[in-house]
Amino acid sequence: MADPLSTSRAATRTEGRRVSDFSIVVATANGTGSQTANLTLLRAIFQMGVPVHGKNVFPSNIQGLPTWFHIRASAEGWVARQAPEIAVAYNPATLHEDVAALPSGGVLILNDDLRGAPERDDVITYRVPVKELMEDATAKGKLKDYLANMTYLGVVTQLLGVSLDEVHAALENQFAGRRKLVDANYPIVEKAWRWSESTLQKRDPFTIEPMSATDGLILVTGNDAAGLGSVFGGASFVAWYPITPSTSLVDALKSHLVDLRTDEDGTPSWTVIQAEDELAAIGMVLGAGWAGARAVTATSGPGISLMAEFTGLGYFAEIPAVVWDVQRVGPSTGLPTRTGQGDVGFAYTLGHGDGKHPVFLPGSVEECFEFGWRAFDVAEQAQTPVFVLTDLDLGMNTWMAQRFAYPDEPMRRGKVLRGDQIPDDFGRYRDVDGDGIAPRTLPGDPNPRSAWFARGTGHDDAAVYSERPEDWQANTDRLARKFDTIRGLMPAPVVDAIEDAKIGVICMGSTQYAIHEARARLAEAGQHVSLLRLRGLPIGEAVRAFISEHERTVVVEMNRDGQLCGILRAELPDLAARIHSVAHLDGLPYAADQIEAWLAPHLVATGELVAEEVV
Amino acid sequence: MADPLSTSRAATRTEGRRVSDFSIVVATANGTGSQTANLTLLRAIFQMGVPVHGKNVFPSNIQGLPTWFHIRASAEGWVARQAPEIAVAYNPATLHEDVAALPSGGVLILNDDLRGAPERDDVITYRVPVKELMEDATAKGKLKDYLANMTYLGVVTQLLGVSLDEVHAALENQFAGRRKLVDANYPIVEKAWRWSESTLQKRDPFTIEPMSATDGLILVTGNDAAGLGSVFGGASFVAWYPITPSTSLVDALKSHLVDLRTDEDGTPSWTVIQAEDELAAIGMVLGAGWAGARAVTATSGPGISLMAEFTGLGYFAEIPAVVWDVQRVGPSTGLPTRTGQGDVGFAYTLGHGDGKHPVFLPGSVEECFEFGWRAFDVAEQAQTPVFVLTDLDLGMNTWMAQRFAYPDEPMRRGKVLRGDQIPDDFGRYRDVDGDGIAPRTLPGDPNPRSAWFARGTGHDDAAVYSERPEDWQANTDRLARKFDTIRGLMPAPVVDAIEDAKIGVICMGSTQYAIHEARARLAEAGQHVSLLRLRGLPIGEAVRAFISEHERTVVVEMNRDGQLCGILRAELPDLAARIHSVAHLDGLPYAADQIEAWLAPHLVATGELVAEEVV
Amino acid sequence: MTVPAARQPNVVGLTKADYGGRPSTLCKGCGHNAVANQIVQVAFELGLRPNEIVKLSGIGCSSKSPAYFLGMSHGFNALHGRMPSIATGALSANHKLRALGVSGDGDTGSIGLGQFKHLLRRNVRMVYLVENNGVYGLTKGQFSPTAEDGLKLKYAGTNPFPPVEICAEALVSGCGFVARGFAGDAKQLRELLKAALSHRGTAVIDIISPCVAFNNEDDSQKSYAYGRSNEVPLEDIGWVPPQDDIVIDDHEPGETRVIELHDGSRMALTKVEAGYDPSDRGVALTRLQQAEARGEILTGLLYFDDQRPSLSEAVGLGQTPLAEMSDERLRPSREALERVLDRY
């Protein structure tokens, strides 16, 4: 099997030196524990001030199947997927493909103990005598195989011009300063580094040179950021069921709760429950939301399907809840360890019958943090289940980010009446303010007037069971009004409108990085494309304005059916004719050249490109 | 609580006689068993050749809550809901509202034992001494209360000019000729009828006169028709979980299986399993479909939500299944005994990730029968779960219909390879014909090449697990091609295009009856509106053509969010600007005057109506 | 404890009427009504504070009944079979609340079996009532999974499957309070309810609660299923005549009493003897099996053990419920955030 991310076979630019601008792939087998070496390499480059990003391409399996770790260093700061010029080949199972995938002019760092690597005289090869380098390592047995990953760390860093001090610092950071661990690993790195320095002679153009582009930045995964954001949103109840790629979000959330939300006497201000399945997880979250806690769950595609019925209850009984969907490739069980954006259409109207739900669409780890706390505010203000759709690429991979900003406003708990605030004529679903949102009361309130009976069945505005047509319609019309109020609560899109650009691109989530890079390239070629990055549904006026201002709008999304495009066409029928779809899903994050290729026909249509130029 | 269907308060037309053109409402309490009397009244009118239709408005409860049975007789054949001019008031709990709801000039048939009926001197009142009439009835105790319903049957038929013979015949039919039952009931009917003849003096204009408009027609519910159609479709495995209003579909299906599909020796050619819930029901159906049986389930809204995950598996693993959704009012538990069309958007794309499903949209009991067998053909030809969306009004109410036509074509079992037909290079998902549909094999086949491993995870065209991007994309692109093939398998819409009409209406399902009546009225007023009744999704070219031919298309549907309208806008973006939505849901079937009112603004917009005329 | 007279205020100054709810829309004679009445009586006698109680239910006739008692208490009529997850979340958010859950045999034994069993594992502190009638009432008489093997019902035919034994299920799932009552035995029911309300974790009471509309044995002469097929059109399961409650008020411990249901079918109830020791799970299971073998239904407190911590105890919650914590306590400080960021 071949590394799916190493697709380009075009010769790579080798004239002159390639300073801090290239991609590396490390090919190992799952379960061999190469992650430590990979993340250390990533961090070492980051420490040198060079913009860098890592993507882990792993199988849905625990041990033995091939896995590839991609690191892109880019002085210009590009982080989208890019076919690697440097390959570290440590996995016998994929040796052939890994070598074959290299562009001519590329670099191969080969575990010399592996046999049968294909000859590539158009590739610069460095052979690493792993066994030899491991010889006098103190560790024994299986642990030795594990530590063997440190050899390529040493060689690669040396070749790229990363000092041993940087590597050591990175290793310390990676091990959170745990001495024993550093001491077990570093000697091997050092040995390999010095061996490389003394024996290998650099023949390739790729180097890292110190910059200051990462000053003040952090390295973090989206799931970690989301967990942390939730904690700062006051998450107090978490129920979930394990599923890739959302599991690490809950793991992070829980460890941050332990760290930040446990009293001196050890009492937690939170409860995390591993439910028996996703139906139970969302049920628990709704029960907790009804009782007044800030409750959240995280899942992925299959879990969203199982949450359909309860989401409809939450919508109709009007109970706050936050649901994170770290999207993987669907339909069905699909590709659990690949990334996609295929749940947006389904989540937006989840549940039988009428109903729409607010959907946050974070596009960066910063937004994973921010929406982590904002989602609770919207859920409690609107008294409804709120979805946050991120994806595996954003959630599980390691990204550079600004230090997260502390919430700039107090927690918005929404309309909750307590004790004497509860009027004599209190009706749970009475729209006293005309915004479609009626004040609620919480169980446990001493005021006898506070009581109401939550239900998924038809009811009047006092929550009393009713089959009367006028009660049904009044109530659901109010829910529609409420949804309009919600428009004002969602984050505005990020718009980069280019003066008299004919084409506007609309995107969401993590695809923005490839799009930014593609737009920059197009701009160099004189083709200017505006961009609107949607950060939430329902849409507001800004989207209508953006589409109106452009001759043609192209909605780029990582699914097959063009789900977001369909939503926009349905909600903006008068503009639908101008709204075009670019929808592609194969499980891989987008690369800039894919975006360029997909936009080309549209540039041709608007006359900005002549057909011939399209390759 | 007031009868929701008796809404009009306008004075009714009383000048002259009202022959076979009026509505009756019978107000009783749930559990009192008035259904027999009501259906007998309905059938008696039907037997006289007069077009008639009955709607039961009942609560989600078993005993004691108010229920109303509506009968509309219409020489012209209109069957849509219409506010009644005649009320039979036998329920003390709703006496006041039932009387108050009558239009002036209306007729009240009052159980004289009930106290406190409001005075309405603008209403013709007949008082029925129920106790007295029941005096010498043989039955005792509770059964007596039950039989008391026969008194209004006698009085109403006499007043309307229905002969005792007709009533007797209707009663026999109702009791399927079971003597004992007829003998227990008829004497009371007769006594009441004769009492009415001798005592009451007819003061109202409403009468039934014999016609021949129902010759050769049958009276049947949509659920019964659906069950029968499924049997003629070869249904052999049924798994379901009880839920109103789909329960009577499975009851009918099962009794028809017992009747028509049991061998002489008593061996069934079918299995019906009451599952533990809807997740299990659809799972069983998919298991049976995979193993080669024609399998079907029936449910309603909440069940559809619970079937989301399995539907995605069926779509992706490509397993035939038929799912009936007898729609009730959602979201959530909603109004279990009220009608709606709120699941169309959800069912069409059910499941996380990408995926669309064929959806049949029967609009009559005849189509409930026809689609009952056709759905299996499409499911097996396309190897995918197929939905049939009907509703409570169509499913549980009693409609006139043409005798059902025997399937006009043999069962289409789709591409199934057996034994030696299986090629050496057999690949379960290999698109050998280019129509996106690959031949399948069935478990138990003696040919070793036949084996494949069904899965919801990514696979190559031999059904072998694969995470390769190109495998994923090739497979899902093929599924998209398959969906285009499916377009050609769905029933064409029924189009009534009016020469140079500016407005075209698109509808689905049971709302057609109110729309036909409204169109006729508009036509009388010189306003011509074309109609396209959609009978299935995905749409074909006919829909595009219809919309293109009209200045403005109005999509009328019984939900709040205009779900079908959204689908059409998304799939026909170039025409979306002309597609308008009329969406209303309060649990009641539409009445013609509602349709007129909703279309008015559109007629104004196209200049066919001047604003003033709109009331 | 002295029982206050209905019209007198109780220890918390409330009259019995204050514990009432909306008028019942269930069938006259339905066992579920009798249970609702006893809940009102017990809440009144114990002097419960309505605001300290939440009423929970799933979907079904039984699950409707929380609307008919404790009108001053908050309540949540959840989804079919999903009361346990709602309860788990609600009681986690506010572990000071006491939950009174009402479910049916279909709601708990069929669609809800998984959630029921996992609720018991977690030992969420609540009273869990299963109003057990062997049928699906609200959907008109299909078999529920607790229907006896071989039972013939007019509507549903013959049941070929062994019943789900609610008490046995509770026992193997580690439930610390397992009891069975009968809707018609008010005295026993009140005793069980009072004990359950003071239990540390989940207290399950399986209550035999006959359905007057659909639990009609085919061949029983008195059943109106019989009546229907012979005098009343069968299609017309729309006919549900009102019935009187079935009541037994002098059932002694150790005694077996045969009661007659509305359809004339009989049911043998055996009350555990006075000296029965409910502390052994194995014994409880065995006794259940023996009774079943004799075609009897064992009633009373079958198993009791309050050693296991409830969920909120297991997760170590303190005094303040999560739902009542101040925003300050819920959102860590600026400094705390900076500290975390420094690690990245």
Next chain:
Amino acid sequence: MTVPAARQPNVVGLTKADYGGRPSTLCKGCGHNAVANQIVQVAFELGLRPNEIVKLSGIGCSSKSPAYFLGMSHGFNALHGRMPSIATGALSANHKLRALGVSGDGDTGSIGLGQFKHLLRRNVRMVYLVENNGVYGLTKGQFSPTAEDGLKLKYAGTNPFPPVEICAEALVSGCGFVARGFAGDAKQLRELLKAALSHRGTAVIDIISPCVAFNNEDDSQKSYAYGRSNEVPLEDIGWVPPQDDIVIDDHEPGETRVIELHDGSRMALTKVEAGYDPSDRGVALTRLQQAEARGEILTGLLYFDDQRPSLSEAVGLGQTPLAEMSDERLRPSREALERVLDRY
């Protein structure tokens, strides 16, 4: 029965290799691989016809394994926890087929508990294997509901809940074949598999099948959880060294054997004595309780009773499977339709 040598063809002319599947992608040393191997061996020894068997599973490492045996048999890798419903439908459509189902303790005991129990009530004719490792393997080491109360795992922390006892659950659900095996005891496992394959209804075998990657007790010296926290970065649960299979081949009936898992933690397996009479459900439940009290795990055939008809027998299916009926038999005649219409 004489066991043919692997290379020799068996009674149906197939070699052992013919019963193999695709290469396993599970961890080296995973108990699930050992089970898969025994399935191949048993199918070969019994001379099963691959086309008469269907392989079914849910989702999990365990549920992947059907891909690794009987490559010439059809199979269905269903959804997480939903194998039972797929099995019920498939076996109803073709009751001539024999189903071999592989599930995990999470798949069956957690999300799938309800379907599992209802499958047993219906007595669908299939072999139902639970490859029980006490953890969620595929999602990296969370507790499964079968994990012991109080167990400490490096990743998952301490488990506060009582375990779901698969065998006890099967017993109370009326299952007629309840057994427990150990992945490392090939001989016993083969015997149990052979017996199960000839059972009339659902045959449940709970197989202790250690997870070498995640079932690592926190405080066990040999666990690499320990190793990890001290020498290897904890975050790196990505490190899963290959292990050897744990094997015991001389475990005698009645004997208690303590086995050591890869992490050094110990497990006491007690094999039911030679004379054990598996015909009494009550005894089986009691023995399970006693063993549990002693901290032992009881293995062997615990309960057997084939009196209850399987589902296809209960619904009275004839010779021809539904899936193989001719269109003529499935679609009634024109006349039949007219007859029905005449009634309307």
